[in-house]
Amino acid sequence: MPLHFDRQYAADALAELDVDRDALDGDVLAAHQRVLNGETASPEMLGWRQMLLDPDDALLESVADTANEIRERADALLCIGIGGSYLGAEAVMQALVPPFSDDGPEVLFAGHHLGPDYHRRLFEYLDGKSVYINIISKSGTTLEPALAFRLARRFLEDRFDDADRRIIATTDAQRGTLHDFAVERGYRRYVVPDDVGGRFSVLTPVGLLPIAASGVDVRTLFYGAVAEARELTEADASHPALQYAADRHAFHESGYKTEVLASMDPRLTGIGDWWQQLFGESEGKEGKGLFPVTLQYTTDLHSVGQYVQQGQRVLVETFLRIDDADDGPAVKEEDSDPDGLNYLAGKPYGFVNEKAYEGTAEAHAEGGVPNWTLTLSRLDAETLGRLLYFYEHAVAVSGTMLDVDPFNQPGVETYKQKMFSLLGRP
Template sequence: MLNFYFKEDIQQLHISDLPKIDHYLNRDISQLMEISKVAVEVNNNGEVLLVIGVGGSFLGARAVIDALTPYFAPNEYGVEVIYAGQNMSGAYLQQLLKYLNKKEVYVNVVSKSGTTMEPGLAFRVVKQYMEKRYGEESKQRIIVTTDAEKGVLKQIADKEGYRRFVIPSEVGGRYSVFTAAGLLPIAVAGIDIQAFLCGANQAELDLDTDNLEQNAAYQYALTRYEMYQKGYSVELLASFEPRLSKLHEWWKQLFGESEGKEYKGLYPSTVNYSTDLHAIGQFVQEGSRIMFETLIHFEEVEADMEIPFTLDDMDGLNYLGGRSMNSINAISKDGVALAHEEGGVPVVKIVMPKLDAYHVGYLMFFFMKACVMSASLLEVNPFDQPGVEAYKRKMVELLKKDAVLVNE
């Protein structure tokens, strides 16, 4: 069920001309079987899968894994998945290697080019660590996910004899969660990738129409565009389940990197309620009217806790005795939405039936489909990221200049 604040016809966009993302879904049965086979191997022989990547090369997988694994025992149903290459902190890498010393380790390096600075540095360090620890066996324990035909990482994989999975050349990192870039770590974590892909496939079928009245993804994109035209500059994505925080981060990159060009676009920001009601809630309720809110809610969450009654009722909460935490959370969601709407913040509601692999796959494909239309309404390319390349060039220039000064 999707409730949209605004919905109007639009004439300036030829919907049939929008770029298609349907081919981003991995339908290669042989590759899916190989991913499942490697996932079983890692689970049988490893305790940790270290995923090295940054941006879309790890955010999609982490979003799904964090959403669908337990809070305090993430490897209960599969190997623990941890991450490197998403920062350049020496302390993080040092402590990571110390942690890995106590575990049996596999490594999955994810990069289309192999030249991005953060994962490149991390892989250089981790590759040396794995070779010292495992010797020749390290070649079996390092798995590469990269472009099929070109790039430094492909060259390294060919030279070293690493097993390799492919990210299709036409698929950018932020759209790659349904390729091996996302599916291998997700499978290793014990999540059903068939259910995940089935959800995305159903979304593809449901959203394969140019009729705005029947296409919820296009309605959401149009709502965003109308908000932008009305002067709103920020979209605030909110949910009431802490495990969705990395899904927020994936969404933030998807829309921020796809739309933020030519000095256009909504600024994508995120909050996790009810925690952030005690941090940013005051601003949302009564601050400057620069934002609208998109609220994600999953009606059924598998785990729950009942509130007990007490004899003295000193805290005055016996009126909630016998209720579940999730039911209270759902009602608080409705209360927050009402308060924000009454305070002048438009609220978009996206409600999914259940927090499971199928519906997370459905939701992520929904957002990808909407993002392509949303960027197209702004008349920007949803698939490039020239601003990211600009900062990379400047960073490399400064590092090379500094290296010369140090060597002198």
């Protein structure tokens, strides 16, 4: 199977907590059916699922055509957006675009924070390059991307006679500041669907256009998610996504507070960042939800690994890994064995990483951290598409089990109100 889910250490912990598994399976199936039947708190926001059950091949072809133009004409594509408007695309590209590659345009991001030095240096770096812009915002008024777009638009207009051709707006279909401005200026437009929230939008043009421009086959990515969605339509409580949702709920109800997503390969770090927003915004409301934290192992075993092993016992953990034990450069034998590593001679990096994972999972379980492992059989577009939908469906179900609305984020507006008041916005 493309995704393999191992829940042994979590199951052992739940058995010690005396969780009624039959009742838990019944609860997760009830929540699952509510998602399938459109009986969630916001049934109008289930487009992330419906679009996979009824694929729009013409849209995929249009995205691919625009991406091909960008790849042919641009040295750099600047994607402007924040939150779900960039995290999904960045995650997929980090996973699938080979590092140190010069195939196609460099994809850069702006408007995802307010760092002044970053944005100054970004436009200095872009000077002299052939640049396209993809501005991604449903409203066009979110402060961070709106400010960056002002800078970027002026940058293009000062340098290119065809600046308007080089700007592509991904925004609301019919209304909003960015929609109206894009129509006025004649920008090409793609639609952020009304029934898809930002954190679920990676498989819409929000994510698909920049991903395609990076050289990833978005049709294969999309249809990987289609396959996972169709499989889950017929699933029972034994499906890994539902087991994961059920286990998480049981730990939440037993007093656990935090979930760590530990990626065992740096190519998956961006998936962790995307997962963190997906689960944090979907579940973190009304005083509920596991706090999502993403770590990179083995790197972070040398920073917060001590806390995970022996700190407060309020953590659960998911290991996200790739089945690649035979990959990477092999350790070479040296005559004098100066570092004592000849016992690893002939072993590839992937084998060493696998044993690091196995030892860590066992150690953390023994230290009181229940954990699961989600293994990708290979790292390709199809498998990653499946993974994206796996998490989207799981959080819809787990949020429904918590009796919160998985598709709104009212708390996000609070900081904006305070910030705009301090800035003196009319």
